[in-house]
Amino acid sequence: MIEIRNLTKTYDDAAVVNDVSLSLAESGITAIVGPNGAGKSTLLSMIARLIAPTSGQVLVDGLDVQQTQGAVLAKRLAILKQNNQVGMRLTVSELVAFGRFPHSGGRPTVEDERHIDEAISYLGLDDLRTRFLDELSGGQRQRAFVAMVLAQDTKYVLLDEPLNSLDMKHAAAMMKLLRRTADDLKKSITVVIHDINFASIYADQVVAMRDGRVVLQGESAELMQEAVLQDIYDTVVQVREVEGHRLGLHYL
Amino acid sequence: MQAAASMPVRSRPTAGLLLAVGIVLVLAVVSLFIGVADMPLRDLVSSGGDAQALQLLLVSRVPRTLALVLSGMSMGVAALIMQMLFRNRFVEPTTTGTVEAASLGLLAVALLAPGLPVFSKMLVASAFALAATFVFLRLVSRIPASSSLVVPLLGLMFGGVINAVTTFFAYRYDLLQSLAAWTNGDFSSVLRGRYELLWIAGGLAILSYIAADRFTVAGLGESFTRNLGLNYGRILAFGLVIVSMVSASAVVTAGTVPFLGLIVANVVSMTVGDNLRRALPWVAVSGAGFLLACDIVGRTLRFPYEIPVGTVAGVLGSGIFLYLLLRRRARFG
Amino acid sequence: MAEKSSRQRPRIALAVLAVAAIVAMAAFMTVGAKGNWDFVLPFRGGKLLGLLLVAYAVATATVLFQTITRNRILTPAVMGFDSLYVALQTALVFFLGTRDLANVDMRLRFVLETLLMVTMSMALFYWLFLSRQRSLHLVVLAGVVFGVFFRSLSHMMQRILDPNEFIALQDMLFASFNTVDQQLLAVSSAIVLVTAYASRRLLAKLDVLALGRDVAINLGIDYQRVVMLLFAMIAILVSVSTALVGPVTFFGLLVANLAYQAVGTDRHKYTLPAATLFAIVALVGGQTVLERVFGFDTALSIIIEFTGGIAFMLLLYRNLKR
Numbered sequence: 034m035i036e037i038r039n040l041t042k043t044y045d046d047a048a049v050v051n052d053v054s055l056s057l058a059e060s061g062i063t064a065i066v067g068p069n070g071a072g073k074s075t076l077l078s079m080i081a082r083l084i085a086p087t088s089g090q091v092l093v094d095g096l097d098v099q100q101t102q103g104a105v106l107a108k109r110l111a112i113l114k115q116n117n118q119v120g121m122r123l124t125v126s127e128l129v130a131f132g133r134f135p136h137s138g139g140r141p142t143v144e145d146e147r148h149i150d151e152a153i154s155y156l157g158l159d160d161l162r163t164r165f166l167d168e169l170s171g172g173q174r175q176r177a178f179v180a181m182v183l184a185q186d187t188k189y190v191l192l193d194e195p196l197n198s199l200d201m202k203h204a205a206a207m208m209k210l211l212r213r214t215a216d217d218l219k220k221s222i223t224v225v226i227h228d229i230n231f232a233s234i235y236a237d238q239v240v241a242m243r244d245g246r247v248v249l250q251g252e253s254a255e256l257m258q259e260a261v262l263q264d265i266y267d268t269v270v271q272v273r274e275v276e277g278h279r280l281g282l283h284y285l
Numbered sequence: 286m287q288a289a290a291s292m293p294v295r296s297r298p299t300a301g302l303l304l305a306v307g308i309v310l311v312l313a314v315v316s317l318f319i320g321v322a323d324m325p326l327r328d329l330v331s332s333g334g335d336a337q338a339l340q341l342l343l344v345s346r347v348p349r350t351l352a353l354v355l356s357g358m359s360m361g362v363a364a365l366i367m368q369m370l371f372r373n374r375f376v377e378p379t380t381t382g383t384v385e386a387a388s389l390g391l392l393a394v395a396l397l398a399p400g401l402p403v404f405s406k407m408l409v410a411s412a413f414a415l416a417a418t419f420v421f422l423r424l425v426s427r428i429p430a431s432s433s434l435v436v437p438l439l440g441l442m443f444g445g446v447i448n449a450v451t452t453f454f455a456y457r458y459d460l461l462q463s464l465a466a467w468t469n470g471d472f473s474s475v476l477r478g479r480y481e482l483l484w485i486a487g488g489l490a491i492l493s494y495i496a497a498d499r500f501t502v503a504g505l506g507e508s509f510t511r512n513l514g515l516n517y518g519r520i521l522a523f524g525l526v527i528v529s530m531v532s533a534s535a536v537v538t539a540g541t542v543p544f545l546g547l548i549v550a551n552v553v554s555m556t557v558g559d560n561l562r563r564a565l566p567w568v569a570v571s572g573a574g575f576l577l578a579c580d581i582v583g584r585t586l587r588f589p590y591e592i593p594v595g596t597v598a599g600v601l602g603s604g605i606f607l608y609l610l611l612r613r614r615a616r617f618g
Numbered sequence: 619m620a621e622k623s624s625r626q627r628p629r630i631a632l633a634v635l636a637v638a639a640i641v642a643m644a645a646f647m648t649v650g651a652k653g654n655w656d657f658v659l660p661f662r663g664g665k666l667l668g669l670l671l672v673a674y675a676v677a678t679a680t681v682l683f684q685t686i687t688r689n690r691i692l693t694p695a696v697m698g699f700d701s702l703y704v705a706l707q708t709a710l711v712f713f714l715g716t717r718d719l720a721n722v723d724m725r726l727r728f729v730l731e732t733l734l735m736v737t738m739s740m741a742l743f744y745w746l747f748l749s750r751q752r753s754l755h756l757v758v759l760a761g762v763v764f765g766v767f768f769r770s771l772s773h774m775m776q777r778i779l780d781p782n783e784f785i786a787l788q789d790m791l792f793a794s795f796n797t798v799d800q801q802l803l804a805v806s807s808a809i810v811l812v813t814a815y816a817s818r819r820l821l822a823k824l825d826v827l828a829l830g831r832d833v834a835i836n837l838g839i840d841y842q843r844v845v846m847l848l849f850a851m852i853a854i855l856v857s858v859s860t861a862l863v864g865p866v867t868f869f870g871l872l873v874a875n876l877a878y879q880a881v882g883t884d885r886h887k888y889t890l891p892a893a894t895l896f897a898i899v900a901l902v903g904g905q906t907v908l909e910r911v912f913g914f915d916t917a918l919s920i921i922i923e924f925t926g927g928i929a930f931m932l933l934l935y936r937n938l939k940r
Binding site: 102108135 | 826
């Protein structure tokens with residue numbers, strides 16, 4: 034379990050994340066939603082020790098992320114930020130192989146190779162293995178990065194807006210994939226997501242943030258209420274039920 | 286220039302500007318009375334003009350102070366004009382290869398036609414400077430506006446490449462010492478008869494005031510300029526000629542000072558904005574003041590020896606430039 | 619198929635470069651040697667060792683630096699770190715005076731200067747790169763201006779010095795490709811061996827670092843520690859090369875980028891040796907050709923500045939188009 038205790042991050046006296054306490058489940062998908070500037074990405078980065086908190090604590094299976102050795106955490110928790118740009122010219126399989134670094138230390142074993150192959154197949158990238166990343170489309174590249182994170186074989190996976198550069202088709206496919214990963218591999222996947230409807234359909238649990246604070250944590254049905262959404266997003270959102278899913282309409 | 290003069294914008298000099306002029310005058314007076322040879326003011330006044338002191342004043346001190354004022358003024362103005370034409374805050378003659386090209390031109394003259402009069406030397410150096418600046422302008426014209434820091438970076442490298450060529454020939458023909466003198470400003474050897482070219486630079490700086498509005502418009506972009514019915518190419522040419530001749534006259538006389546114009550233009554723009562009609566006088570005055578102050582520091586720091594003004598201004602100038610670059614607060618999301 | 623040929627290419631490139639480097643070294647030792655080999659070999663051998671150390675130091679410092687900063691146009695020298703070292707040398711004379719300093723063993727002084735350099739440059743590195751996010755272009759431009767600042771500062775201190783001390787200082791600072799400082803060879807070799815050992819141990823981590831801070835941390839790298847360690851190594855290597863031959867702005871930029879092109883991969887086990895080999899070919903070969911064949915003595919550094927400057931502009935341009 035990931036426990037977040039009184040986590041705060043301030044920049045020049047402005048609190049981006051303000052006294053957040055949460056716990057993230059051992060398995061399933063948790064979606065973090067909220068308007069721009071709510072502090073979602075900063076929270077995710079602090080959980081993954083990419084940003085040091087101003088105060089508070091994050092425990093991953095009881096390990097304090099600020100104190101624990103990076104290599105130890107890397108076998109338990111993986112994060113993928115948005116806008117990944119690799120300065121290096123790498124092929125898809127080379128990138129995915131880096132996911133095994135915490136386990137292999139740069140010298141992949143047969144076991145590591147198996148994980149790499151599985152991750153590549155799982156993301157449907159077999160035909161693209163030897164292609165260089167800069168020759169891929171945005172969606173393909175995103176999948177390659179997700180494959181790297183899966184090859185890392187951690188219990189916890191944090192994804193910062195994984196749908197960002199994807200079109201409708203690929204966004205839905207990515208969410209289905211995450212759902213399948215969480216179910217098949219029993220992983221705990223936490224995603225920062227903009228589209229509340231994806232959260233509504235695919236997430237087991239939602240965390241809604243506004244102005245650096247958590248305003249709601251619970252099942253998606255609790256989020257998908259007109260009054261709740263209006264409070265979080267400060268705009269009128271109508272909620273309709275379509276084939277058993279509650280969808281928010283903010284276009285009207 | 287007729288149309289420019291008839292442009293309606295007129296602004297009265299503010300009290301601040303008058304104060305700045307006053308400070309520069311004080312600095313100029315201080316500059317007159319610092320030196321190895323003792324020259325108390327009362328000697329000049331009391332004995333009804335001590336012949337020797339007066340001589341010193343006229344032959345050495347006054348020319349030096351004038352040269353500083355003219356250089357500072359014109360380098361500041363040249364930088365500001367360049368910043369408008371390049372639409373970039375970080376350009377000036379020493380970050381665009383202009384000065385280096387002028388040096389190359391001067392070296393060419395020294396090697397091929399050493400007998401030329403000094404004015405012709407300056408013209409040749411100007412031609413080199415103009416050509417290089419124009420080439421550089423073409424070079425960076427295709428760079429997206431968002432990457433404004435690339436322009437000075439490219440310019441510094443461009444200057445470095447030109448400088449390598451110059452150094453190579455200077456080395457072969459044993460002229461390295463002269464080369465160093467051209468680019469590192471040093472006013473200690475300025476005497477009557479050896480600085481007068483700077484009047485041309487000063488004159489050009491004043492002349493540019495007439496076209497101030499046009500440079501402001503050019504700073505808003507080529508299409509914007511054309512939209513107002515102005516001839517962009519002509520404004521560009523006029524500006525580049527001013528910049529080249531100012532740089533060349535500095536190189537030929539006392540040497541250039543790195544980043545002087547850049548800093549002055551930036552500080553002025555931060556305080557009074559970019560309307561050249563208002564900014565140009567400020568830049569001219571501040572440039573003169575900055576150079577005078579640096580020179581005074583250089584002459585007193587290690588008295589009776591002198592530290593060249595280019596060195597003092599190099600330390601101060603690059604320090605301030607760094608501050609300008611890095612002061613912007615980090616953004617976070 | 620593609621995978622196989624891409625695996626072969628770096629090895630072939632390294633082999634070709636190694637042969638070229640050996641040819642260059644052999645030519646350096648023999649071309650134009652007249653008479654007494656007992657004199658020529660040790661004399662040229664010392665010079666050759668100096669050039670080899672410089673080649674390794676510049677190439678390695680540059681590649682490491684470019685990995686940490688994830689770009690191909692920044693180098694320690696472009697960032698003004700050579701000039702920082704000269705400024706520190708000058709500052710020592712400035713504050714201690716040449717009389718005191720003359721009594722200190724040259725090697726001891728070198729070690730002292732290197733330690734100072736490591737402290738200063740790590741502070742500067744940290745401030746520029748780690749304390750906050752800055753755009754690459756901003757950092758580069760700031761670095762270039764830092765170079766001017768340090769040069770002006772050295773110059774100013776030199777001018778404030780007593781003229782006698784100034785002359786002594788000039789003697790101390792006078793180093794170039796053809797007047798490699800022989801006294802420092804033993805200390806420099808030792809330092810270089812230690813850093814070479816350390817960089818071998820970091821090889822696998824270097825590849826991960828090149829993926830960027832966030833990915834590297836995610837993969838379990840203790841980012842801050844590793845990066846500061848690398849910065850320290852870079853500072854040491856810059857001190858070695860600057861003490862031996864003085865500042866050379868574009869040399870590292872040239873050899874590192876040639877190496878990336880030649881091996882066609884970004885794996886450090888290929889790029890690091892390739893850059894060093896390129897540096898050896900350029901330095902030793904270039905010095906042989908210019909000095910022995912054309913009789914130009916200090917032209918090599920000018921030619922490097924010229925081609926390096928052009929290469930830098932091209933790289934910047936290409937970088938923009940992406």
